[in-house]
Amino acid sequence: MNGKIIRTLFKKDLKSCLTNKTILLSVLIPVFFCLLYRFLFSGLGEGLEDFVLNACAVFAISIVPTSILPVMIAEEKEKYTLRSLMLARVSGGEFLFSKIAVCLLLTLADAAAVYFLSAGRPEDFLMYTAIILLSSAGLCFLGAIAGLTAKDQASAGTISAPLTLLAMLPPLFAGFNDTIGKIAVIFPTTSYQTLFTSASSDSSLTSGRNLAALAVCAVWIIGGAVLFNLFYRKKGVDC
C-alpha cells in the first residue's frame, strides 16, 4: 500500500463526507439524540448524563461504521468513480483503507461530541476514545463487507439497516432480561458499555467481565478482518 495514495484518498473521502448532506445527517443522529434525551429527561437528576452518554455513544459506534461506510463504498461503485480510481492505479486495499480510516475518524468525532455534550469527565476522555476505537473497529469490517456487497447506495441502505440495528439494540435491551443480557455480551457495543462503565468508575480493567469484553472486541476485529479479507479476495471491489 502506498502512503501517498492513501493520504490523497483520505483527504478526498473526508471532504466528500463533510459535504454530503445524507452522511452529515447520519453522523448527527447521535448528537441529536444526546440533546433530545438531555432535554426530555432533564428532571431525572443524577445519573442522567451517564445514561445519555452510554446510549448515544452506542449510537455513534453503530451508525457510522455500519451505515455510513457501506454508503461511501457503494456511492463510488454507483457513480463509476471506483473504476476511474482503479485505472489510476489505486488498489482495492488502498481504497478501502482510506474509507475505513475516515469512518473511524467520524466515529471518534461523533463520540467526542456526545461525550462533551453529556458532560463526560475530561480525565476519562482518552480511555473513552480508546474504548470507542476498539469497539467500532470490528464493526468497520462488517460495514466494509456490506459496502462491497451493495451495488448502489440504495441497496447499501437496505443491507446496512439491519446491521445497524444488530449493533445498536443488544446493549440497549440487555437489561430487559437475562437471556437478552447474555446474548448482548457478544456484541462490541455491549463491550464498550462494560469497559467504559468500569473505566469511569475507576474499576480494574482486568476483571472477568472486562477481560471478556476485551476478548469480544478482539474476536470482532480479528474475525471481521479475516472475513473481510476472504470476501475481498473472492469478490474484489467489483468494478
Added chain:
Amino acid sequence: MDNNHFPEAGQLIQSGKPVHFEGPLSTVPLLQKCFTPSDGFVEDSGALYDNMSIKQYLSFFAGLSGSKQQLDSAVEQMHLADILKKKISKCSDGEKVRLRIAREISKGAEDFFLVNPIAFADEESKKIILGWMETFYEKNGRLATLSVSHRDTCICPGGHYEILEEGIRCIDQPEVTDENPDLPVISKISVSYNEKTFLFNPEEIDYVEANDGKVYVYVRQEQYLGSYKMSELEEKLTKFGFFRCHRSYIVNMQKVTELVKWTRNSYSLRLIGYGKTDVPLSKGKIQELRGMYEF
C-alpha cells in the same frame, strides 16, 4: 464480434494515425485490451465527483499518480483554465468529456482510448476535442475512439472503421459497385418506412446516409430506408444539386446552411431544419466543394 477480430483492431491502433471505430459499447472491453493500464481511458459517462471543482478533481488524480507536472499541460490542452473553479455538477456534457481527457493527460498517459468522445451538443468542447485529436498526427502517441454514432465517427480526424459481427470494415474504403448501364433514368427515389414504400422527388430529400450496410434517406427530419446503393443514388441525385460530401453521405446542397470547420482535417455541414446535427465533410471533398460553389 468475438476476440479474434481484435488483433486487427490492435494493428490499426498501432498504425500511427488516429483510429475511430463505430460500434456498440459492448466492444469497449475488447478494444481496451489493445491498451495497457497506464494508457489513458476516457469513459463516456460517470466517473466524476460532482461536488468537486474541475481544479480539485484534476489535482486529486494528479496526486494519485504523482505526476503533477502534467497538470498545467492538461488544463491548457483541454482549454480548462477559465473554468477551473467551476463545480463538476454544473459543467456541460462537453466540459465533462474535456475534464476526463485532462484527467488522463495529467496522469501522464501518451496513448488514449476514448468512448463516445463527441456525443454531446456543446460545440466549443467538440472543437477543442477534435483539435486535440488532430495533434496525434504529429505525436508518437496512439489514439483510438469508439462511437456509437456513425456521424460522430466520421467527423473525428483520422481513419474510420466500423466494427461488425464479421469483422472490422473500413468506412473510408470505396464501395464496390455493380456497373449497370441499362438502369432506367428515374426522377423519383423509392424508400421504405414501416414496411411501406414511398416515392420522393429528389428535391425533397435532405441528405442520404450509409450506415451499417444500409442506406438511409432523410426527408423533413424523418429517416427512411433507401432501396439503392450510395453510388447509384449519387449518380441519380448529382444532377439535382446533391453532393457526395463523404464516403457515407450525400447531401442536398440546396438545404445546406453552414460549413463548420472543426480542425484542419475535420469539417461538417449543417442543414435547414436539422439544428446542430452535423453531416461529415471529407477533407478531400472540401476543395471540390469550394470549386463548385466558389466560397
